[in-house]
Structure formats: structure tokens, C-alpha cells
Amino acid sequence: MSTIEERRLVLPGDLVVEGEGYELGANVYRDGVKIYSQVIGLASIVDNKVSVTALKGVYIPKRGDIVVGIVREVGITRWLIDINSPYQGVLPAVDVIGRKFSTDKIDLKDYLKVGDVIVARVVSFDRTTDAILTVDGKGLGRVDNGRLEYITPTKIPRLIGKKGSMINLIKKESGCNITIGKNGVILIEGPSRELEELVAELVKKIDREAHVPGLTDRVAEILRSSMKGGQV
Amino acid sequence: MSSRLVIPELTKRRIRELASQRRRIDKRGLAEFRTVFIERGIIPQADGSALVHIGNTKAIAGIKIDLGQPYPDMPNAGVLAVNVELMPLASPTFEPGPPDERAVEVARIVDRAIREGRMIDLEELVITPGREVYVIFVDTYLVDHDGNMIDACVLASVAALLDATMRKAIVSEGRARLIDERSPLPIRHYPLTATICRIGETLIVDPILEEEETAEARITIGFDEEDRICMIQHSIGMLRYSELYQAINISREAVSRLRKELCKVFPNAG
Amino acid sequence: MSEFTRRDGRKPDELRPIKMKVGVLDKADGSAYVEQGGTKVLVAVYGPREVHPRHLGLPESAIVRCRYHMAPFSTKERKSPTPTRREIELSKVIKEALASTIMLDLYPRTTIDIFVEVLQADGGTRCAGITAASLALAHAGIPMIDLVSACAVGKWNGRIIVDLTGEEDEECEADMPVALMPSLERVTLIQLNGRLTPDEFLEAFNLAVKACKYIGELQKATLRSYYEKIKEEVLYEQ
Numbered sequence A: 001m002s003t004i005e006e007r008r009l010v011l012p013g014d015l016v017v018e019g020e021g022y023e024l025g026a027n028v029y030r031d032g033v034k035i036y037s038q039v040i041g042l043a044s045i046v047d048n049k050v051s052v053t054a055l056k057g058v059y060i061p062k063r064g065d066i067v068v069g070i071v072r073e074v075g076i077t078r079w080l081i082d083i084n085s086p087y088q089g090v091l092p093a094v095d096v097i098g099r100k101f102s103t104d105k106i107d108l109k110d111y112l113k114v115g116d117v118i119v120a121r122v123v124s125f126d127r128t129t130d131a132i133l134t135v136d137g138k139g140l141g142r143v144d145n146g147r148l149e150y151i152t153p154t155k156i157p158r159l160i161g162k163k164g165s166m167i168n169l170i171k172k173e174s175g176c177n178i179t180i181g182k183n184g185v186i187l188i189e190g191p192s193r194e195l196e197e198l199v200a201e202l203v204k205k206i207d208r209e210a211h212v213p214g215l216t217d218r219v220a221e222i223l224r225s226s227m228k229g230g231q232v
Numbered sequence B: 001m002s003s004r005l006v007i008p009e010l011t012k013r014r015i016r017e018l019a020s021q022r023r024r025i026d027k028r029g030l031a032e033f034r035t036v037f038i039e040r041g042i043i044p045q046a047d048g049s050a051l052v053h054i055g056n057t058k059a060i061a062g063i064k065i066d067l068g069q070p071y072p073d074m075p076n077a078g079v080l081a082v083n084v085e086l087m088p089l090a091s092p093t094f095e096p097g098p099p100d101e102r103a104v105e106v107a108r109i110v111d112r113a114i115r116e117g118r119m120i121d122l123e124e125l126v127i128t129p130g131r132e133v134y135v136i137f138v139d140t141y142l143v144d145h146d147g148n149m150i151d152a153c154v155l156a157s158v159a160a161l162l163d164a165t166m167r168k169a170i171v172s173e174g175r176a177r178l179i180d181e182r183s184p185l186p187i188r189h190y191p192l193t194a195t196i197c198r199i200g201e202t203l204i205v206d207p208i209l210e211e212e213e214t215a216e217a218r219i220t221i222g223f224d225e226e227d228r229i230c231m232i233q234h235s236i237g238m239l240r241y242s243e244l245y246q247a248i249n250i251s252r253e254a255v256s257r258l259r260k261e262l263c264k265v266f267p268n269a270g
Numbered sequence C: 001m002s003e004f005t006r007r008d009g010r011k012p013d014e015l016r017p018i019k020m021k022v023g024v025l026d027k028a029d030g031s032a033y034v035e036q037g038g039t040k041v042l043v044a045v046y047g048p049r050e051v052h053p054r055h056l057g058l059p060e061s062a063i064v065r066c067r068y069h070m071a072p073f074s075t076k077e078r079k080s081p082t083p084t085r086r087e088i089e090l091s092k093v094i095k096e097a098l099a100s101t102i103m104l105d106l107y108p109r110t111t112i113d114i115f116v117e118v119l120q121a122d123g124g125t126r127c128a129g130i131t132a133a134s135l136a137l138a139h140a141g142i143p144m145i146d147l148v149s150a151c152a153v154g155k156w157n158g159r160i161i162v163d164l165t166g167e168e169d170e171e172c173e174a175d176m177p178v179a180l181m182p183s184l185e186r187v188t189l190i191q192l193n194g195r196l197t198p199d200e201f202l203e204a205f206n207l208a209v210k211a212c213k214y215i216g217e218l219q220k221a222t223l224r225s226y227y228e229k230i231k232e233e234v235l236y237e238q
Helices: A093-097 A151-162 A163-172 A193-207 A215-228 B011-020 B101-116 B149-163 B209-214 B241-265 C085-099 C124-140 C166-171 C198-237
Strands: A004-010 A015-018 A027-029 A034-037 A039-045 A051-054 A066-074 A078-081 A089-092 A117-124 A131-134 A139-141 A147-150 A176-179 A185-189 B036-040 B048-054 B059-066 B079-087 B126-128 B132-144 B165-172 B175-184 B191-200 B202-205 B217-223 B229-235 C016-022 C030-035 C041-048 C063-070 C109-121 C149-156 C159-162 C172-183 C186-196
Touching: A004 C198, A015 A039, A015 A051, A027 A051, A027 B229, A034 A066, A034 B165, A051 A151, A051 A163, A066 A176, A066 A185, A089 A093, A089 A117, A147 A193, A151 A163, A151 A176, A151 A193, A163 A176, A163 A193, A163 A215, A176 C172, A185 A193, A193 A215, A193 C041, A193 C198, B011 B191, B011 B202, B011 B209, B036 B149, B036 B241, B079 B101, B079 B149, B101 B132, B101 B149, B101 B191, B101 B229, B101 C085, B101 C186, B126 B165, B126 C016, B132 B149, B132 B229, B149 B217, B149 B241, B191 B241, B202 B241, B229 C085, B241 C186, B241 C198, C016 C124, C016 C198, C030 C124, C041 C124, C063 C085, C063 C124, C085 C124, C085 C186, C109 C124, C124 C172, C124 C198, C149 C166, C149 C186, C149 C198, C159 C198, C166 C198, C172 C198, C186 C198
Parallel strands: A089 A131, B079 B132, C063 C109
Antiparallel strands: A004 A039, A015 A034, A027 A034, A039 A051, A066 A078, A066 A117, A078 A089, A117 A131, A117 A139, A147 A185, A176 A185, B036 B048, B048 B059, B059 B132, B126 B132, B165 B175, B191 B202, B191 B217, B217 B229, B229 C186, C016 C030, C030 C041, C041 C109, C149 C159, C149 C172, C172 C186
């Protein structure tokens, strides 16, 4: 069998490939020797592994993922975090305050309040519990500056590009610091509001045009003309 | 007997294994109803009533007949109103309160089987067109739920209607009055249903609760005494086209056997 | 036989004109609009998302909830907005017709909510609702084994016909809404109101299969063109 990366648009129930010896990747199912798509997406076969990259879908937490979340509820011993997912995030108080604290002396609101934005890492998740988060680590914690933009979580690989080509290009040309939450929430912090807006526009463009070939070139062109045009 | 809320996976696995060998957990044939029991006239206060058992599943239906106004869009037809209640005493999973979507679905199935099966000639129930007609209330209670509530409720409702009599009306000065003289309802047809579940690739008739919970698909098919299909409700799971055709044939046979039971109590019903 | 005409001049096996669109609502995760003759249906899908109240969630799979609702202005006489028994039943059967096609075990403890709003009713509203809801589910990116296509068939003036109008529906001897997955050849909903002989049933079902196949092709074309239109626009700009 061969390696085909055709990136053909398929719909639920569309036949992706027929034959023996294929391995099932993401978003496909098998019926006999036929492998069908279960979502709208782009089909590919790499090393006999058949998969479909969904063009739309929700974020399912995975251990180790970096996510950008918003505090939705302050509890006595933990914060509940909206992580743009059917499953909510939980940030335990000990994670922020340290091992020893007494609930009657400390008000968690003094640390993080409803609406605050955090960058966190998923510590554990197995679909039977909420996603446990941590802000302990470099680049993690509360965010006070910048701008948020949203992208369909399944399109994050396009935003990153092959070996980081796309995101590195955007970072380099715009001079912005970009934190990609795997949950589809992107944090953009740049030297100016205009540059942050420019990056946000590019994120939206990638979201909309992920299935159209030549995306990197189009993004590069926009960056080049905007930066030259002195939009800084 | 069964007060379990969750059917153990072991039981489900056993039912699936047996089904794949075309057998059932209670040793019945695939197209066989459980023991059917029908008793008419159990509530003398009602204009008609029946108690039915299909195995452990029990339903009681009562008929009340009053005078009332016809629907504005059907001035020349009597009114049929079917209500089904899944009584809290019938199952630990039933809660008191207004009918939920399950009860509403069963009520509408019973209603369609009777109405579309043309069981009652509603035009015979008109006293003054557009003004005054007989209103037939069918109230059916599921009192013990061990699977296949649909067929039990249809059977109880049909039996109660067959049992029912209505008081004659005398019209004077444009107004009707009911007198004590009674006559049977204008019955024209005798609809009955059979419910089929698919477990794996096997179709079974009249599922018990455990089978129902294991099944991947369910379809109820109604026939009149001339073997015309008068009601279909397939709303759970998937069926191949061939399984649908098979279900029609199986249910027709099952209904004709159920009809024999009904005829023991109501000899005209076949 | 050739004398037979329907009120709107259609042939027995002729569908009314159908229009479909996806992505018609901004906030919903998936949305679709379907017009079939005078019947107009708008559907929104939210989810998979958190279940409220949380105890309704299932530990092993997502749940599906559906509300089929007719707008008060959708009928000749104003319809009260409170749900009727018919709407409660149709909400349930539409939910079941779609739920068995969705990979629910991928999203335990979540819900997928489907809102079917009938804007104008002229026969076949539950079928148009199912067709639109399946489009909206696909548009929302919810994994499923196939699209579901639906159409009503019936018996009117002694003949088996497809896609009944509201008027035909009122006058008919039988009407039979059918939903299926045309390429996998699986039925997910079939209801019969009225009487048919087993032979008439077969004729009607085969007609429904033919109609659903056609509707299925339209659904696929609609979803494809939604993404291809973006592609064309992008390439045109260049």
C-alpha cells in the first residue's frame, strides 16, 4: 500500500478508501473492507493510516495540552475554568497558593476572579472527570495583556504549519508573542494594538481557509504587504 | 419482579448471545407473544373497560362517553380522545407528573391505531352536526411494566372499546339528553399491533424489559382484521430494508395470533 | 393512469422544489435551512456541550435532545406556541431518527441539542426537519456514520405519491414519513398514519427510498458547496 496525502474533501458516510491492510486514524470507521469518513474534513492516507482532518469539532482535553481558559466560577478550594470544551477545567487552589492554606483565611477571588484569563496545562483528563489544570510552569498563569482570538480547535495544526512554519512566520514578521491554546483560544501579545489585530485577522483567515491550498503563501503575502505598508 | 434500574451487562450479553442463536432468554419463539390474558368489564362504573396482561406487563383501559362539541374542522364526526399514563406504580423508572415524551408517544400510537385503523365510525357519533356529538375518552393506564408497553396499551384500549356501550340520546328542543338505554359502539374494524425489536441481526416479537433495553432497534406495526397495515412506528435504531420487510411479515403473523386471544373474549374481533 | 394529476400538477413521484443551506446561524455550532415547496424549516445544533442539569448526563455516552416546534405563524390559523402532544412526539422521533447515526460514545457526559423550528408548514415538516437537522449536525462537525435524508410518501386518491403538501396530507388515505441513510441502506424512522395493504406499503417505501436518495445527493452537494464556495472566493481574490 502507498502513502497518499490527497487532502480530498469528504463528508460523513463518504467512502475514503477500500481495501485490506489499512489502519484507522482519526474520524473514520470501517465496515468490512470499506473505510468511511464520519465527519466533514480532508482525507489523507499516510503510511497506510487513513484519517480525516475534521474541518469543525470541539476540543477534547488531553494531558499535557496547553490551553487558554477563562475563570467561570470561584469556589472555596478551586476555580472552575471555561476551556472552550464540553468538559470544564478545574484549577485547584493549592496549585496557585501553595501546599498550605486555610480556606477561612483566604479568599480565592484575591488570586483569580471570574472573567480572568489564564494559560494552563492539562494535568489529567479521562472523560469521566473534569480536566485538572495547573498554572505551575514557565509561561503559565494569569494573563493581563493582549488579545484573544478563537479558531476551530481541529485547525490548530494549520495555524502551526509544518514544523511550525506558519506560526513562526507570523511571530517573526509581526513581532507578536502568540500562545496557542490547544482548545482553540489564541492569546496574542504584541508591540502594538494594530499588530495584534493583524495577527487576529490572520488567525481568522486560517480558520476560514484551512481547506484551501496555498494558505502559507497567502498569509506571507498579507504579512509582507501590511508590514511594508507601515501599519505598525 | 424486576425493580432494577440498570440492566446488568451480563444479562444483556446473554440476551445478545442467545439472539445470535435465534433463541430467547425466556425460551419463547422469536415471533411468539408471552401469555396473553384479557378480562373485560372490570370497572362497572366505566362505559367500557378491560384489563390485559402480556406476560408480566399489565394495562387497564377505561372508557367514558359524554356529550360534547365536535372539532371545528370536523363538524360531522364524534370526538375520540386517547390518553395514556405510565403509572408510577408500574416501574421504578416512572415518576409522577404530567405525561413525559414516552407516554405521549404511546398515547399517539394508540390513538393512530384506533383512528387510522377506522376502528370506530366517528360519523355515527354525531347528534347535531357541528353542535353536539358523542365524545369518547379512552384512558389507558400501564400498571406493571415488564416490556412492550405499546402492544399492551393498544390491546387494553381496543378491548375496552369493544366492551363499551353508549347511552342513547334523545333530542328535544335542540338539546340532547342521555337516557339509560344502551347500545354498543359503532365498531367497524379491529386494529392490533405487534412490537418487534432487533437484537444484533435477529428480530423478536413482544420484548420483555431486559430485551427492550438490549435491543438496537424497535418497530411497532398495526394491522386490521383484513391484514391491512394501519399503523407503523419505527423510531428507535436502524433497520436494513430487508429487516423492515421481514418485520412486516413477522408482525402480521404475530398480530393474527394475538387476534385469536382477543376473539376468545370478543368473538367478532376477527 | 395518465389522467392522474395532483392538486399542484405534480406527477405521483415528483418532489417539490427543494432549497438547502448550511451555516445560516452565527452562534450555533451547526445550522441549516431547508425549504421543500411551502415547508420552511430552520435547525440549530449546539454541542457536544455540558449537560445542564448535570445529572442528566450519561457516563458512557453523549445524550441527544431535540425540540421540534412550530412557530405560531407557521400555519393558517395561529398555532399556540405551547408544545402540543404532536410536537412532543415528533421531537422524540426526530431525536431517535438521528441519534442512532451519531458516534455518541465519543463524548460521554455531554449533550447534543437539536432545535427544529418550523417557520412555515405545508406538509412534510418532520421530514424536512430531519433532513435539515442531519445537515446541521454534519456542519457542527459531529461524528456520524452517514447523513440522514427524509421524505414523506402517502396514498392520495388511490395512488401512491411522494412529498405530500399540507392539503394532500389532510385529504390522503395514508401518509408515511420515512428517514433513511441512502448509501448504507438503513431506515432510521418510519411512521404510517392511515391504511395500506402490504403491497401498497412496498410501493410507497420504494418511492421513499428513491426520494431520499435524491435528497441525500442534494445534502451532500450543499455541504460540499459550503466549503467549496470559500475556496472559490479565496482563489478569486488572488
